[in-house]
Amino acid sequence: MQWISPTRTWPRRSKKSTGSRPCFPLRNQVVVLWLCLAAGCSRPGIPLPDEERYRPTADEYSIMTYNLKAFGYEDRDGDGQQDDPKPREEVEAVVDLISAASPDILAIQEIGGADMLKQLRYSLRDRGVEYKDVEFIERGGYQKNIALLSRFPIVSRQSHLDDTYRLGNVELPVARGIIDVTIQITPAYRLRVMVAHLKSKVYHPLGQTEMRRSEARILGKHVRRALRRNPQLNLAVVGDFNDYYGSSPLRLIRGRESHPYLLDLRPQDFVGDVWTHFESALDLYQRIDYILVSRGLYADLVREKTHVVRSPLTARASDHRPLIAVFRRKDLPPRK
Template identity: 35%
Template structure:
């Protein structure tokens, strides 16, 4: 508080009092500045904020309870179907040259070389994962090749102890069948030759005919692998397939004439698509009692192709499973499908088909 000053004095006293007053004001101002200086730059390296200027440290809080342990993610395992306890699971599969032949491996021609081990293992993995009761194969080499598949499957946990192996005029590629259940009978088609352009030809890979009885029900399997689309000098390749289809159809008609209730599964690599004469010859007329229903199989994406021709990048449905009218009611159409599990392209240029019967 400033002293009360009276100005009722002489001039000299007035000047002296004015000086005293100015000095007092100056001293007060300097004292005020000493209490609050300018904001220092506390971000300068090596410089600490004084204790009076730091934020108050909150009182320590109790530690939160420990978080519950997090379970590790489940291991990724390949889904494997359970072996069937009723009905029948059938796979039709062209395994692409499970045989010894000249092959190109890494752009090198290798003479008399078996199917690469990586491809074989991919075939085995796919089959074991789908636990079929019966498998119908195309493009098997010798009987020993079918036995190799059989032993490889058994070592991987899929035991199909019963087998059947046949061929036609092609000395290299044959048909084979493996079964969990005993093969009760086999047969041969009455006709296996046809005439074309004045020459006699035999069906290339024959017609596999084997019957099994599974859980009290008979199933008769007819397997084929028709002439490929590769041109030959002797005859038109398309006409050859049509003639082979006629031989198969005559065999089917003979069986159904003898037993109209025959439970037939007619399958294989037709090397032709649905609109062709080959396909229609095999299935017959829809209104005919002997009509064979082609199962409308699709993969997990809704696609229906079964073969990829890599040279021309063409995807086609040329592999089929068909059934007679007596067996059609037992087909599980929703569960039957084209197998497209990862690695299919390592195993073969074809995708396997699986039909499930109740």
């Protein structure tokens, strides 16, 4: 079952031009406002989200990390066949959210195969959001892969595809791999980005917690190796780490608490919430997606523009919310 159009782009909702703004009777406006408040669309006294206020200036750049939630083929109709794409309304919401923020660097998790990544890029290009370079790790026919898209050239690629670890007598790979690239932001400014999607909390007979901890340990080794070579490195480590901040996997990635290798940006939305994932089965809001940065990169952070996206579209698009960090395009002295 496939609804990709012959032009290789997803169908878009048609918008009829009205020529002028319609005038609704006051009674209708009150009804619409009541329905919106009843549905939790907004809170009294709190402005609606406006991505324009977070937009980077000419001397800044932005990074978004976003778990798209099964943006590939799955058995969605119960017929036993992994042939159903992500529903159209969910795809449109994903594209709307990304295009509204228009990040310079986009790290995504749970993207399907190369065809799905291509379709996403076409749809974003239709909205005026185009990326020069891409790094994509695809695991065979796996439908939950990771990718990085960049407006700036990727000048070095050292992604990790062959990492393994042992649990008992079993040798296992890091299931989704680890993206590791260097991006030339300006002639004088480079950024290194690592993207990971660690093992989920879904049951595994070998122990899902130990699997996630082992993957985190390997990611942490790559972080430490990079920072030993260049302590002032501009390094961002982003993605869905599937655990809370104080967990063992996060400690393995960040380093010792007294002097961590990486700092947690802990972005929040415009009302102050920091959660990034809603698990409907448990009615649980949690923070499991992260943007962690080296001290060298932290010095360039634009804190007031770093945020979690809060929008009615996020619930339609995915069970995760996008995180965005903004940085200056020049090296500043490290903050103490």
